[in-house]
Amino acid sequence: MSVTAREIHLAAYPKGEPTPTNFTLAERVLPDPGQGELLVRNLALSVDPYMRGKMTGVRSYTDPYEIGEPMDGAAVGVVEASGDPSYPVGTTVLHGQGWRSHALLPVSSVRPVNVTGDLPASAYLGVLGMPGQTAYIGLFHKAEMREGDTVFVSGAAGAVGSVVGQLAKRNGAKRVIGSAGSSEKVRHLVEDLGFDAAFNYKDGPVRDQLVEAAPDGIDVYFDNVGGEHLEAAIAVANDFARFALCGAISGYNATEPPQAPRNLFQIVAKRLTLRGFIVGDNPELVGSFYRDVAPAVAEGAITFRETIVDGLENAPRAFIDMLRGANTGKMIVRLGQ
Numbered sequence: 001m002s003v004t005a006r007e008i009h010l011a012a013y014p015k016g017e018p019t020p021t022n023f024t025l026a027e028r029v030l031p032d033p034g035q036g037e038l039l040v041r042n043l044a045l046s047v048d049p050y051m052r053g054k055m056t057g058v059r060s061y062t063d064p065y066e067i068g069e070p071m072d073g074a075a076v077g078v079v080e081a082s083g084d085p086s087y088p089v090g091t092t093v094l095h096g097q098g099w100r101s102h103a104l105l106p107v108s109s110v111r112p113v114n115v116t117g118d119l120p121a122s123a124y125l126g127v128l129g130m131p132g133q134t135a136y137i138g139l140f141h142k143a144e145m146r147e148g149d150t151v152f153v154s155g156a157a158g159a160v161g162s163v164v165g166q167l168a169k170r171n172g173a174k175r176v177i178g179s180a181g182s183s184e185k186v187r188h189l190v191e192d193l194g195f196d197a198a199f200n201y202k203d204g205p206v207r208d209q210l211v212e213a214a215p216d217g218i219d220v221y222f223d224n225v226g227g228e229h230l231e232a233a234i235a236v237a238n239d240f241a242r243f244a245l246c247g248a249i250s251g252y253n254a255t256e257p258p259q260a261p262r263n264l265f266q267i268v269a270k271r272l273t274l275r276g277f278i279v280g281d282n283p284e285l286v287g288s289f290y291r292d293v294a295p296a297v298a299e300g301a302i303t304f305r306e307t308i309v310d311g312l313e314n315a316p317r318a319f320i321d322m323l324r325g326a327n328t329g330k331m332i333v334r335l336g337q
Contacts, residue, residue, distance in 0.1 A: 003030045003039060003080075005102035007070040008315050013057050017253040017323070022055070023316040028070070030104045033083040038093070038105050040077040045098035045312075045333045046125040047319040048073060048159075049224075052252040061278050073098040074130060076113060076121040087112070094124045101312055101335060119298065120306075126159050126330030127297055127304040128290070134279040135163035135222075136289045138244035140171075141282065142275045143220045145242075147172030150214055152233055154178075154201075155224030157185035159330035160246060162193055164222045166302050167293075169194050173220075177213045179206065179229065181325040188328060192303065207232035217241075225250045231261035237270055245276040252323060305329030 004027050011024040033039045051073060054065045065071050075098035079091045084107045087093070093110040097103035113124045126132065138160075139145050151168040155161045156178025168176045178189045178198040189198035199209040210218075210232045217238035223230055226248025233243065251258050267274060296302040307327035309318035315333045322331040 002032065003102050004028070005030050005100050006312055007100040008312065009070055010055060010065045010067055012067065014052075014055055014253075016255050018052070018055065018316070018320055020316050020320070025313055026070075028100075030102055033081050033104060035083045036107055037083040038079050038087055038107060038110060039081040040093060040095065040097075040103050040105055040110070041080045042075045042077040042098065042101060042103065042335050043092075044120075044122040044125060044335060045075040045100075045315065046073050046129070047315060047322050047331050047333060048130070049247055049249045049252060049323065051319065052323060070097075071099040072096055074125050075099075075103070076124055077103070083107075092121050094129070099312075099315060117298070122306060122330075122332045122334070123297070123304065125332060126306060127163055127302065128294060130279060131159035131330060132163050132293060132297075133286060133289050134160050134246055135167060136293060137279055137282050137285050138222055138246050138277060139164050139167055139220070141285060142277045143222060143242045143244035145171065145173065145220050148174045149219040150175040150177070150216060150238075151220040151222065152177045152179075152210065152214065152218045152236075153222045153224070154229040154233075155247075155249060156180055156189055156195065156198065157328050158224060158325075159327075161222065161224055162189075162304065162329055163293075163302065165189065165193055165195050168220075170296070170301070175214065175216075177210070177218070179209075179225070185328055188305075201229070205232075207235050210236050220244075222246065223248070227251055227258050228260045231263055234261055234263050234266050234270075234272065237266075237272055239270045241270065241272050243272060243274040245274055249323065306332045308332050308334050310334050 095110040151173045153161045153164045157180040175196045178195045179201045186198040189195040197213040221233040221243045223245045224247045227250040
């Protein structure tokens with residue numbers, strides 16, 4: 001039988017911060033899957049900072065969303081009808097057609113996930129998904145963290161940063177420092193995730209707070225925020241420090257050019273290494289990520305939080321709130337069981 005899927009479409013490109021009027025809820029009739037296809041009912045979908053860059057109408061490192069078309073992103077779902085015997089009905093899969101209730105997918109575009117014990121399927125959207133892989137690849141293969149390093153992570157209470165800090169501690173960092181946007185998030189970083197120090201970037205200049213937290217300087221910076229945070233990290237960096245530049249969420253909704261960093265010559269003076277990266281550039285590292293990280297997550301040695309929003313119709317609000325920093329850990333939109 002055909003299925004009527006509900007989908008979130010982009011209604012207009014945002015100017016500055018997105019609003020609910022930039023999105024619309026639509027319906028589409030999906031046919032039965034043909035040979036080599038699957039009909040998947042989504043259980044949970046991901047909203048991520050990179051999606052803001054797809055709302056410009058201009059290609060960056062990925063194609064933009066089109067006006068009047070369904071948006072996409074990571075999702076986990078369950079197979080409801082199958083055109084491939086290797087994916088029987090009831091199989092839980094990870095795929096890239098989120099922002100909708102159902103998706104008709106070729107089997108080549110899905111990956112089965114193993115959901116056991118207390119681990120929810122949504123973990124494959126966060127700690128065991130793209131954010132976790134970003135943390136792992138950025139920290140170890142871009143910033144080349146070494147035992148004894150002092151590591152600074154901006155946006156440390158988010159889906160990526162929270163994993164970066166825990167991985168750094170587990171692998172011999174001398175000191176791990178995080179920034180976040182509330183006193184509760186600062187408490188979470190130190191008491192729950194084991195950071196050595198954390199500060200609320202809203203409490204004062206980032207540089208001053210970072211100097212206090214890292215009196216001996218920093219050797220590694222994992223950047224999720226950009227702007228003032230990047231300037232502060234350059235200022236406090238030790239000679240030959242290594243930066244992994246993952247994102248710059250402080251400027252994603254900006255309508256004017258950023259005012260910082262203003263100290264770029266220190267990159268030369270301190271012989272810093274700054275490496276921007278996209279996690280999808282290194283698919284060969286995904287296997288080592290799962291071998292190294294998945295057992296620690298299953299054992300509870302690496303912990304994670306999810307901020308859950310229920311209902312597809314609330315996905316735009318979840319996305320907007322995520323850009324404002326309303327989430328602790330991964331922002332997830334839950335569609336059902």
